[in-house]
Amino acid sequence: MQRLTHWIDGAARAPGRDHWLPVHEPATGAVYAEVAAGDAADIEAAITAAGRAAPAWAALPNSTRAAWLEKLAAALEARIDDFAHVEARDGGKPFALARDAEIPRAVANLRFFAHAATQFASESHHGEAGLNYTLRAPLGVVAAISPWNLPLYLFTWKIAPALAAGNTVVAKPSEITPASASLLATLSGEIGLPPGVLNVVHGIGAEVGDALIDDPRVRAVSFTGSTAVGRRIGARTGAQLKKASLELGGKNATLVFADSDWESHLATLVRSAFQNAGQICLCGSRMLVERSIYASFRERFVAEVLALQVGDPMDPDARMGPLVSQAHHDKVLAAIARARDEGGGVLCGGHALDRPGWFIAPTVIDGLGPDCATNRWEIFGPVVTLQPFDDDAHALALANAGEYGLSAALWTRDLTRAHRLAAALHVGMVWINTWLMRDLRTPFGGTGASGLGREGGMEAMRFFTEPKNIGLSLE
């Protein structure tokens, strides 16, 4: 059986204690590989290697670091199909989604931050007091902890700015979907990336996390995942006065107004709820619909959801695959049961599919208000609720209800209303008449239980550097 090892100091490395974890294929539930179950000693080896490599990597000209990232991007781009297969098998996502969107985005992440390495600039302030200029130095060794839902997409979203800014990295991918990060680490070896610059340690977060986060040589932690783990990491890094970027969950609202062109955008509205089986922090899991169109919207929306083909990730017609793990599948089914207990009406789906693997039918629920658990807590699966609203104020109150504040989508032709509501929504990102329109230069992240800090563009470059201001008298 295939074994996925750590990648430490430019070489594949078996776990020191020789423990391995099973890696499952969500489409069948079968174990198809094993991944290294790291421990604190493996983390120590990776941090030591990263620390050794850090001064030389930081001293490289920005253009040389950019060239390394370009080289890795080109190597990945040459193998998009291979990586898409790996991602589809490991995470259960449709192969076409991985091939056409997620792996190309991983390539784009590497390229974007290759350019950022050469474009990043620091501030200077000329005033009555004289001249101030700011130096921005790399931090040294940084940690990147990434989740299972968009494995390579989010792994590269973290390692690329860290490396571009001159840091070396110890990365901890999700133990549930470790394969694409392993393959990328191997590619980094094939292109000759200096040893220790990129290290990958696998393992259960609760077993290796503290060793990585608490090590004083690790100067910053970039994390994407659950709010519970984010809070824990925030508490630990806070106690050490260490930088942390926390990109956590969402319970995003989609506001559909009667004046919108919703009928011609039904496919996008459905995609915004069900892409990657709803396992994207940006999915719109609460659909708020103006009362005057509620009944017709519900009918058309449910019909479109019923037409969503759920199937094997390798089936070119499948638009939705299984959920990522048995545990997550069971958690989502429990959330659907809770919605029924709360009095919700299941308009479609609401059950597992009668086949091997962790498939759940896309589920639409209505009849629940903003205070119930179903509308408050992230489900992170193929489940969306519908709620009617009467006017702008009601829509805003429903959208802003709850702890999360990641993103929202507004569908209306009235741009005055759109701008007014966009400014009033308690979220980090708003889309108007679109969803998941990404420009990698923009700040990415949320408020409240959705996290702390922003990723993307120069925000990420600033996160991964330490500013030092120098003031000079001009008198």
Ligand SMILES: NC(=O)C1=CN([C@@H]2O[C@H](COP(=O)(O)OP(=O)(O)OC[C@H]3O[C@@H](n4cnc5c(N)ncnc54)[C@H](O)[C@@H]3O)[C@@H](O)[C@H]2O)C=CC1
């Ligand atoms: N971006 C997002 O919004 C994501 C949200 N989630 C949410 O989290 C729920 C649970 O999914 P999980 O995979 O269990 O997420 P998680 O937060 O446990 O895992 C994310 C990453 O953190 C690591 N990790 C776990 N415990 C850690 C610790 N104590 N210290 C350091 N690293 C640790 C994991 O190994 C993984 O690499 C999902 O049902 C979903 O609601 C999960 C993945 C992504």
Ligand SMILES: O=C(O)/C=C/C=C(\O)C(=O)O
């Ligand atoms: O950067 C993006 O386009 C999307 C990011 C998505 C997540 O961070 C997530 O689902 O966790």
